[in-house]
Amino acid sequence: MLKRMVKMTFQKDHIEDFLAIFEASKNLIRQFPGCRHLELLHLEGQPEVMFTFSIWEGQExxxxxxxxxxxxRTWSKTKVLFAGKPEAWSMEEVAEV
Structure with missing residues (x-):
């Protein structure tokens, strides 16, 4: 399994725009072959800093x-709302607690 974290910082006046995009696409992404999990988080105290956390069957x-x-389609609508460059990390589990 591959775990993926993407950090996105949005222009404050476009947070609601992104939330609408995420709401419209989240179930389609969750149903995409190989996607095991998807969630959206925001940095406490900084609602303009959001993270997607997803789990995939693998890199492929x-x-x-x-x-x-x-x-x-989703990324083209999302990237115009950024206030900064997004960052992404793909991780493999080393040990489960």
Whole structure:
């Protein structure tokens, strides 16, 4: 399994715009082949800093999503709302507690 964290900082006046995009696309992303989990978080005290946390069957599944029309459509609407450059990390579990 591959765990993916993406940090996004939004322009404060576009937070609601992003939340609408996420609401419209979250179930489609969750149903994408290889996606096991998706959630949206925000940094406490800084609602303009949000993270998506997702779990994928592997790098191939994540890459298939990133090449999909769904990702391209969602990302093109999202990236224009940023106040800063997004950051992303893909992680593999070392040990489970």
């Amino acid at each position: 599944a994540l890459e298939a999503y990133r090449q999909s029309e769904l990702f391209q």
